Amino acid sequence: MHNSITKEEVLTWLEEVKDPEIPVLSLVDLGVITAVDIRPEGVTITMTPTFVGCPAMDMMKSDVLEVLHKHGITHAEVQVSFREPWTSDKISTRGREALKSFGLAPPPSGKNLFTDIDVLEHATCPRCNGTNTELKSPFGPTLCRSIHYCLDCREAFEQFKPV
Amino acid sequence: MNEIALKELLYKIADDQLILGHRNSEWTGMGPLLEEDIAFSSMAQDKVGQSYAIYNLLHALGEQEPDTIAFTRNANQFHNSIFTELPNSEYDFSLIRHFLYDTAEIIRFDLLTRSAYQPLADLAVKVRAELRYHTLHANTWIKQLGSATEESISRLQHSLDTALPHALGMFEESLYEQDLIHDSIFAGEKILxxxxxxxxxxxxxxxxxxxxxxxxxxxxxxxxxxxxSEHLQPLLDEMSEVFRIDPTAEW
Structure with missing residues (x-):
């Protein structure tokens, strides 16, 4: 029944599903879709949360199912797995640009995080690109954001946390 | 693999996260400054979310649904350390507990990344990454307030002295300690x-x-x-108050 569908096609459909807390960023660009499994009996999407306690997970799951149903996939399933855990390096280049235009600083590469606190201290301002910034709080309005202040343009901003 | 030993391990880790997560949430709206209000609320959300993920592992092993596990047990069915259920008290006590607890927790999850029980090892990689923010927060404040004014130092010292015997209770060994170590599920409380x-x-x-x-x-x-202690049951009563009004409600 689903033999003619490709993984690429399904991923294109899923670009329609946005992060409920960042409505410009698709789940595909966010990097939380880790597998698309197409079988004659149905389609299984594997997702992994950005943060374990992410409260938007259930909404994202039902949004994914809705899009698949809309494209005629009657037997669709979403499973949550930590086998391939999400890191902020999984956000695509397009996703990073979307974050920035939304006013959220994209996360710096997570690779240096655990040895270098400076990575958190000096975020780049998404408005003026200034680097003369300071960390106000490593915790923000959602689990995945930190709060910063730009000393160049004198505006507070948020950064998607590297993890 | 000894499944009883594994389940007991999962219960105690998840219960610790849930109970301290709930205590952290009691700072919401009460923090000494806005950033601390947000920090404790955020860490609460992380910890409750992490407990949910571990209760889900238990559910996959045949235990009840996460909500049932979290909201319908009585105090004597919880495996959290007494340390996590103590009232928040003053901010200095909450901060010392946060430091002592999360320092242990990040090492615990680091050890669990090498667990022979793969679903737990997978989850531990993720949780360990999140806990970096918790220990970063705790260490920053302990280092600053632990060397600031006479009052901040004496308050923290008093809370540290009160907290330490309870903190050691986090490492109370399981009846199945040797099974856990032998089966490479967990390296054990002594090493931790x-x-x-x-x-x-x-x-x-x-x-x-x-x-x-x-x-x-x-x-x-x-x-x-x-x-x-006498502090756990009132916490559970408050935490499950809404759930118990109608346990079958869809939220």
Whole structure:
């Protein structure tokens, strides 16, 4: 029944599903879709949360199912797995640009995080690109954001946390 | 693999996260400054979310649904350490507990990344990454307030002295300790406690706070076996108040 569908096609459909807390960023660009499994009996999407306690997970799951149903996939399933855990390096280049235009600083590469606190201290301002910034709080309005202040343009901003 | 030992391990880790997560949430709207209000609320959300993920692992092993596990047990069925259920008290006590607890927790999850039980090892990689923010927060404040004014130092010292015997209760051994170690599910409380002591010493050496000789302390145990202080049941009553109005409600 689903033999003619490709993984690429399904991923294109899923670009329609946005992060409920960042409505410009698709789940595909966010990097939380880790597998698309197409079988004659149905389609299984594997997702992994950005943060374990992410409260938007259930909404994202039902949004994914809705899009698949809309494209005629009657037997669709979403499973949550930590086998391939999400890191902020999984956000695509397009996703990073979307974050920035939304006013959220994209996360710096997570690779240096655990040895270098400076990575958190000096975020780049998404408005003026200034680097003369300071960390106000490593915790923000959602689990995945930190709060910063730009000393160049004198505006507070948020950064998607590297993890 | 000894499944009873595995389940007991999962219960105690998840219960610790849930109960301290709930205590952290009591700071919402009450923090001494806005950033701390947000920090404790955020850490609460992380911890409750992490407990949910571990209750889900238990559910996959045949235990009840996460909500049922979290909201319908009585105090004597919880395996959290007594340390996590103590009231928040003043901010200095909450901060000291946060430091002592999360220092242990990040080492625990680091050890669990090498667990032979793969679903737990997978989850531990993720949780460990999140806990970096919690220890970063705790270490920053302990280092600053532990060397700031006479009042901040004496308050933290008093809370540290009160907290330490309870903190040692986090490492109360399981009846199945040897099974866990033998099956490579978990490296064991002894190794965890030794690493924890080293890390606590490193951070506190950067402050004016004094650690007593470890040998003079007696651990407050019992929580892992369901023997709790008088503080747990009222916490559970409050936490499950809404759930119990209608346990079948769809939220």
């Amino acid at each position: 406690m030794e690493r924890w002591k080293q890390q606590v010493e490193i951070i506190l050496s950067k402050t004016q706070l004094q650690l007593p000789d470890w040998d003079t302390l007696t651990a407050v145990n019992g929580g892992r076996k369901g023997q709790h």
